[in-house]
Amino acid sequence: MSTMFEGYGTSGPAYDEMFDGDELRPPYLRMRDSLDKMSTPELISRVEALQASYLDQGITFDIGGEERAMPLDILPRVIEMDTWTTIERGLQQRVKALELLLADVYDAGNVFNDGVLPRQVITTSSHFHRQAATIRPANGVRVHVSGIDLIRDNNGEFRVLEDNVRVPSGVSYVMTSRRAISAALPETIAQHRIRPVASYPQRLLAALRAAAPAGVADPTVVVLTPGVYNGAYFEHTLLARTMGVELVEGRDLVCRRGEVMMRTTKGLAPVHVIYRRVDDEFLDPVHFRADSMLGCPGLIDAARAGNVTLANAVGNGVADDKLVYTYMPDVIRYYLNEEPVIRNVDTWRCGEPDHLAEVMDRLDELVLKPVDGSGGKGIVIGPRASRAELDELRGKVLDDPRSWIAQPVVQLSTVPTFVDGELGPRHVDLRPFAVNDGSRVWVLPGGLTRVALGKGELIVNSSRGGGTKDTWVLAGPTSPEQQQQQQQQSREVL
Incomplete structure (x- = not known):
């Protein structure tokens, strides 16, 4: 294993999370010591067994209509407790601000009246749904589950890359990768105190039950899936099974007199909370796409009547809009009177004339993103684009500036x-x-x-060939004395 690390190159501006120059960073010391005792053929055999087990379990993702085993790298990512504490605090702050923002834009609109956020930024978003206006969730929660994407910049500082509060996916890979890596590297995981992830389903179920309509003491919770052909179906089945609730499709539900019922072998049974994994546009053919067979007619009216809770709430997509993202630091200051704990990546709004002019001048230096894109789709990395691609991009941006943002090329941090x-x-x-x-x-x-498996590749999405890693948060902070001792040991190892 030592020969592999000897050839490990960390040149370039990216922050490497394992090595600081030639020195091993403290969180990775024990992992290095453990893996150093393993031969390359042995590690390769464990990798092959790991991938085979993923495929056998049906842990897959959809790419171009083809189901493939999700690539799981055998080497975990390690995060110190002190660093994680800051991340945790920053995410809690951001979710609170997002909750307040969504409640405001679909009701009073004070954030518009006070000049913090232009009304047209919200109303021109493709994910703004007037059907959600004035719907007030039972316990005031719209963002029951969030997945906030973070990156680590050249200085090792975590930054928010984008918000995901519609139907965030991927948590199933967190749980399954922990089990898989525990089996693949038992001796390594035994040498670390790692915070567990197994309690997620119970935490989610408790939050869903807490969101039940008023007066319901023992709510019925279901997971609504688009069906077996959805790329995240494995996750839907896993969450339903581990929470101990029913997995349903739209055809299993029926709305009568403003209430939602579920078809069972014993007749209709009431449903109080729906953890829906169906996009807004397909959720209710009465209010959205009339041709949708994935949802159930009447869900929005039942939610408005306060008889069922939809988690996450309809209309949350405006907070995922990358143009709204650029206003989040001001939104946090406005609602919480606090400075953001985790900063955004610097961003230009192409809809603003001065920003647009600068972006056009630096098109070959920046990363351009469609504001409603996901999965890495539509992203153009200027320095890697051809002249023809840049000319085509220029035309698209000038035709519809509001639909684009620009960011500097951030060299995402690297891990082994x-x-x-x-x-x-x-x-x-x-x-x-x-x-x-x-x-x-x-x-x-x-x-x-998520890891970009191609050398030098910056787009990590699975739809673009990326894989995943188990993420270890170490339990307990590292004291200065321990850190100094670990740094000394890392020099001796190298």
Whole structure:
């Protein structure tokens, strides 16, 4: 294993989370010591067994209509408790601000009247739904589950890359990767005190039950899935099974007199909370797409009547809009009177003339993103684009400036990744998941680390060939004395 690390190159501006120059960073010391005792053939055999087990369990993702085993790298990512505490605090702050923003834009609109956020930014968003106006959830929660994407910049500082509060996915990979890595590297995981992730389903179920309509003491919770052909169906089944609730499709539900019922072998049974994994546009053919067979007619009216809770709430997508993202620092200051704990990535709004002019001048230096894009789709990295691609992009941006933002090329941090029998640095991001039960925002310790498996590749999405890593949050802070001792030991190892 030592030969692999000897060839590990960390040159370039990206922050490497394992090595600081030639020195090993403290969180990775024990992992290095453990893996150093393993031969390359042995590690390769464990990788093969790991991938085979994922495929056998049906842990897959959809890419171009083809189901493939989700690539899971055998080397985990390690985050110190002190660092995680800051991440946790920042996510809790952001979720609280997002809750207040969504409640405001679909009701009083004070954020518009006070000049913090232009009304047209919200009303021109493709994810703004007037059907959600004045719907007030039972316990005031709209963002029951969130997945806030973070990156680590060249200085090692975590930044918010984007918000996901519609139907965030990926938590199933967090739970399954922990089990898989525990089996693949038992001796390594035994040497670390790692915060567990297994309690997520219970936390989610508790939050969903807390969101039940008023007067319902023992609510019935269901998971609504688009069906077996959905790319995240594995996650839907896993969450329903681990929470101990029914997994239903739209055809299993019926709305009568403003209430939602579920078809069972014993007749109709009331449903009080729907953890829906169906996009807004397909949820209710009465109010959205009339041709949708994935939802159930009458769900929006039942929610408005206060007889059922939809989690997450309809209309949350405006907060996912990347143009709204650029206003989040001001939104946090406005609602919470606090400075953001985790900063945004610097961003230009192409809809503003001065920003647009600068972006056009620097098109070959910046990253351009469609504001309603997801999965890495539509992103153009200026320095890697051809002249023809840049000319095409320029035309698209000038035709519809509001639909684009620009950001500097951020060299995502790198972590050791085992690809094709070799160890090397690969770029990663992090999607921590937060659950809001109305009284507390709980953050799952770890989250989904997505890794770009191609050398030098910056887009980590699975739809673009990315994989995942198990994310270890170490339990207990590291004292200065321990850190100094670990740094001394890392020099001796190297």
